Amino acid sequence: MLKKFVAVGAAAALLGAAGTAWAGKDLDAVKARGQLVCGVSTGVAGFSQADSQGKWTGLDVDVCRAISAAIFGDSEKVKYVPLTAQQRFTAVQSGEVDLLSRNTTWTLTRDTALGLDFGAVTYYDGQGFMVNKKLGVKSAKELNGATVCVQPGTTTELNLADYFRANKMSFKPVVIEKVEEARAAFFAGRCDVYTTDASGLYSTRAANVPPPATPDDFVVLPEIISKEPLAPAFRHGDNQFGDIIRWSQFAMLEAEEYGITSKNVDEMLKSDNPSIKRILGVTPGMGKALGVDEKWVYNIVKQVGNYGESFERNVGMGSPLKIARGLNGLWTHGGIQYAPPIR
Numbered sequence: 492m493l494k495k496f497v498a499v500g501a502a503a504a505l506l507g508a509a510g511t512a513w514a515g516k517d518l519d520a521v522k523a524r525g526q527l528v529c530g531v532s533t534g535v536a537g538f539s540q541a542d543s544q545g546k547w548t549g550l551d552v553d554v555c556r557a558i559s560a561a562i563f564g565d566s567e568k569v570k571y572v573p574l575t576a577q578q579r580f581t582a583v584q585s586g587e588v589d590l591l592s593r594n595t596t597w598t599l600t601r602d603t604a605l606g607l608d609f610g611a612v613t614y615y616d617g618q619g620f621m622v623n624k625k626l627g628v629k630s631a632k633e634l635n636g637a638t639v640c641v642q643p644g645t646t647t648e649l650n651l652a653d654y655f656r657a658n659k660m661s662f663k664p665v666v667i668e669k670v671e672e673a674r675a676a677f678f679a680g681r682c683d684v685y686t687t688d689a690s691g692l693y694s695t696r697a698a699n700v701p702p703p704a705t706p707d708d709f710v711v712l713p714e715i716i717s718k719e720p721l722a723p724a725f726r727h728g729d730n731q732f733g734d735i736i737r738w739s740q741f742a743m744l745e746a747e748e749y750g751i752t753s754k755n756v757d758e759m760l761k762s763d764n765p766s767i768k769r770i771l772g773v774t775p776g777m778g779k780a781l782g783v784d785e786k787w788v789y790n791i792v793k794q795v796g797n798y799g800e801s802f803e804r805n806v807g808m809g810s811p812l813k814i815a816r817g818l819n820g821l822w823t824h825g826g827i828q829y830a831p832p833i834r
């Protein structure tokens with residue numbers, strides 16, 4: 492019995508080494524459909540937002556595009572499904588979407604009880620508070636008795652309650668499912684405070700302030716009250732699909748670390764740095780191991796860019812959001828974005 496078990500295990504390991512054993516139904520379905528179905532937000536500028544033509548852009552959208560480039564050699568084979576915070580997990584569980592790439596925090600309960608897995612952290616975030624400047628509030632510690640606008644089905648709700656309790660303060664939650672309604676309630680003065688991930692606050696302040704008010708009328712308070720590691724989420728059960736999701740993100744980070752950009756990637760094909768040759772598939776092997784084309788990283792970087800390019804374009808200092816790299820800088824530049832090696 493034991494012998495048989497060991498023999499089966501060894502065979503599986505061999506197949507795994509050949510790169511086929513772990514293929515599963517989710518990746519098969521994506522390939523058969525010829526399209527990746529990505530769950531995104533209903534509109535968070537810089538992260539996932541559709542323009543008037545229905546074209547989606549943002550840091551989270553670039554994750555979907557990178558995975559599509561790895562699987563199909565084409566970053567545009569994606570269908571985007573907008574989901575509120577409350578709808579998002581059911582949409583993954585039911586198979587309505589292949590993955591979520593939508594400011595979703597990786598937590599233990601989501602990773603286990605909800606039957607999900609998480610990819611690599613695409614953005615290290617934390618929860619903050621935004622108030623109207625005319626309140627004159629300088630610190631979250633001054634918010635005792637405040638009314639607070641918050642979205643249900645988020646980590647935000649529990650963090651908010653924990654923070655106020657820990658600081659012996661009271662608050663009145665105003666819970667609104669639709670993000671544009673939550674923002675409208677805040678801007679109309681129905682709540683003193685809007686709370687969500689700091690990224691969401693910067694995005695709201697940059698893109699959603701209704702005139703004649705301006706972004707300068709609002710201030711994000713200095714306290715960050717939680718850890719919100721944002722990562723793609725997908726169903727348990729298809730390890731190869733999970734590997735592709737995880738390594739597409741790592742590929743964007745590795746490309747940045749090695750100075751490979753959408754502009755110079757063709758030049759880089761001629762590099763004699765052995766790591767760059769492996770990453771770009773000039774020395775084959777990585778694509779085969781992952782079960783995708785050897786040009787997978789080339790295609791990601793050429794069509795989507797490296798992580799730093801995506802960050803700058805969508806949310807960085809040159810974008811309306813003006814978010815500094817901070818924790819999302821590469822480990823070589825004082826941040827904590829660190830990809831395992833492609834080798």
Ligand SMILES: N[C@@H](CCC(=O)N[C@@H](CS)C(=O)NCC(=O)O)C(=O)O
Pocket residue numbers: 531532533534535574575576594595596642644645646647668669670687688691692719
């Ligand atoms: N990271 C938190 C919060 C995510 C979240 O849903 N935030 C809101 C506020 S920025 C949002 O994205 N709303 C967009 C929507 O509902 O479409 C979580 O995973 O629970």
